[in-house]
Amino acid sequence: MNWAGLYTVLSGVNRHSTAIGRIWLSVIFIFRIMVLVVAAESVWGDEKSAFTCNTQQPGCNSVCYDHFFPISHIRLWALQLILVTTPALLVAMHVAYQQHQEKKLLVLTGHADAKHMEEVKKHKMRISGSLWWTYVCSVVFRLLFEAVFMYIFYMLYPGYQMMRLVKCEAYPCPNTVDCFISRPTEKTIFTVFMLVTSSICIVLNMAELVYLVIRACARRSQHNSNPSSAKSSFYGHKHSSEYKQNEINQLLTEQDGSFKDMLRRNSGLQEKGDRCSAC
Amino acid sequence: MDWGALQEVLVGVNKHSTSIGKIWLTVLFIFRIMILVVAAEKVWGDEQEDFVCNTLQPGCKNVCYDHFFPISHIRLWALQLIFVSTPALLVAMHVAYRRHEKKRRFRNGEKIDIEELKNEKFHIRGPLWWTYTSSIFFRLIFEAVFMYVFYYMYDGYQMPRLLKCSAWPCPNVVDCFVSRPTEKTTFTIFMLAVSGICMMLNLAELCYLVIKVCMKEPRKTT
Numbered sequence: 153m154n155w156a157g158l159y160t161v162l163s164g165v166n167r168h169s170t171a172i173g174r175i176w177l178s179v180i181f182i183f184r185i186m187v188l189v190v191a192a193e194s195v196w197g198d199e200k201s202a203f204t205c206n207t208q209q210p211g212c213n214s215v216c217y218d219h220f221f222p223i224s225h226i227r228l229w230a231l232q233l234i235l236v237t238t239p240a241l242l243v244a245m246h247v248a249y250q251q252h253q254e255k256k257l258l259v260l261t262g263h264a265d266a267k268h269m270e271e272v273k274k275h276k277m278r279i280s281g282s283l284w285w286t287y288v289c290s291v292v293f294r295l296l297f298e299a300v301f302m303y304i305f306y307m308l309y310p311g312y313q314m315m316r317l318v319k320c321e322a323y324p325c326p327n328t329v330d331c332f333i334s335r336p337t338e339k340t341i342f343t344v345f346m347l348v349t350s351s352i353c354i355v356l357n358m359a360e361l362v363y364l365v366i367r368a369c370a371r372r373s374q375h376n377s378n379p380s381s382a383k384s385s386f387y388g389h390k391h392s393s394e395y396k397q398n399e400i401n402q403l404l405t406e407q408d409g410s411f412k413d414m415l416r417r418n419s420g421l422q423e424k425g426d427r428c429s430a431c
Numbered sequence: 432m433d434w435g436a437l438q439e440v441l442v443g444v445n446k447h448s449t450s451i452g453k454i455w456l457t458v459l460f461i462f463r464i465m466i467l468v469v470a471a472e473k474v475w476g477d478e479q480e481d482f483v484c485n486t487l488q489p490g491c492k493n494v495c496y497d498h499f500f501p502i503s504h505i506r507l508w509a510l511q512l513i514f515v516s517t518p519a520l521l522v523a524m525h526v527a528y529r530r531h532e533k534k535r536r537f538r539n540g541e542k543i544d545i546e547e548l549k550n551e552k553f554h555i556r557g558p559l560w561w562t563y564t565s566s567i568f569f570r571l572i573f574e575a576v577f578m579y580v581f582y583y584m585y586d587g588y589q590m591p592r593l594l595k596c597s598a599w600p601c602p603n604v605v606d607c608f609v610s611r612p613t614e615k616t617t618f619t620i621f622m623l624a625v626s627g628i629c630m631m632l633n634l635a636e637l638c639y640l641v642i643k644v645c646m647k648e649p650r651k652t653t
Binding site for chain 2: 155156159171174175178181182183186187189190191194195198202204205206207316317330331332333334335336337338341342
């Protein structure tokens with residue numbers, strides 16, 4: 153399991169994201185993970201071997217390095233990227249659960265042939281109902297993790313700048329010893345770069361949150377002004393055949409409108425005015 | 432996520448490019464990314480270990496290396512290649528959006544062949560023309576910016592053999608020797624030449640797109 157494995161897992165989630173979510177995922181993979189792997193890791197590669205202290209005292213080098221770098225930037229970024237990308241798996245799990253429910257429903261209504269089962273797997277879920285809440289939670293968690301890690305970085309390495317020289321007094325170093333860090337300017341450049349991309353990701357997440365909320369409110373007000381819909385709040389679909397709807401309603405539990413989507417599609421009915429442009 | 436993954440992402444975009452765009456992508460992958468990975472990274476691999484200063488003063492080598500090489504060539508090239516290849520994703524996003532719109536129209540009753548939709552190549556017309564032209568423009572800008580950054584940081588494109596360093600804690604002036612300067616100069620010039628070729632290809636593609644649109648306009652008006 154490496155970054156490529158994570159990419160495979162998250163590409164699947166991409167299908168059910170909003171447009172902003174897809175942009176966010178591209179920024180994460182190209183400007184953060186890829187830069188980390190191809191560039192930053194080689195900059196920090198010799199951070200301990202080239203950390204030099206002006207002393208011959210054995211152990212002083214190790215102790216000073218450990219004192220000033222409790223956890224390396226590279227490891228912190230790797231943790232940050234893993235934690236920030238994983239809330240998307242909540243959405244993936246919810247989608248998988250919904251697909252499982254749809255398949256069960258197909259079996260119940262006697263539509264359980266291979267073609268319909270394949271369609272369940274392939275069709276894109278609409279972000280409405282409980283999936284909307286899961287998606288919003290995942291975006292909130294992403295935001296939280298980003299903010300927490302930026303704060304940790306600031307606490308551990310105040311100012312985000314890498315010093316050229318650090319003065320160390322930890323035992324067994326005699327008195328105060330000058331220690332020199334390798335490639336401080338290059339490290340500062342990459343730290344600032346990763347910080348900027350992190351902020352861009354935070355902005356994208358906030359924009360996505362606002363977009364989701366506005367879309368939900370718009371859908372709700374559209375539904376409230378249209379009395380013919382059977383369900384309330386986020387489930388505003390327009391039905392074109394009441395008979396079919398009754399038949400479907402008998403089989404459905406109080407779940408998402410996506411079941412109705414699925415069955416309506418299978419029985420040749422159409423949804424008019426289905427505005428799902430960026431979902 | 433590495434260069435291979437970037438290649439997969441960009442090969443998808445290739446389908447909707449012009450012929451010059453396809454040549455540009457090939458040049459990018461074979462003469463720049465591949466050379467970077469199989470050759471240049473090894474040349475610069477020991478750049479700090481083999482950077483030797485004529486002093487026993489601890490810390491002097493680190494400080495002098497940092498002073499003369501604020502950011503390594505390899506990292507700059509990696510960033511340049513990432514930035515230069517990403518505008519193509521704008522085109523990919525626009526194409527994906529158009530496909531999505533077509534699918535929506537299909538769902539609303541229009542007859543469109545699904546298989547054809549998946550493999551369809553969109554012609555570079557209308558808003559897609561603007562997106563494509565903007566992406567080429569951004570590529571040109573990024574190439575030029577990085578070439579300037581290189582020139583500014585390293586005072587020309589040649590790697591010196593000897594550097595004289597007087598940064599603290601080095602005592603007085605200290606001679607420092609760069610490892611493999613000739614090989615590094617060779618590769619720097621090579622990458623510079625290929626970067627120049629890519630810029631020319633981008634300019635040619637821009638001209639081609641503009642001419643294509645201008646030629647269509649008089650035909651429309653007559």
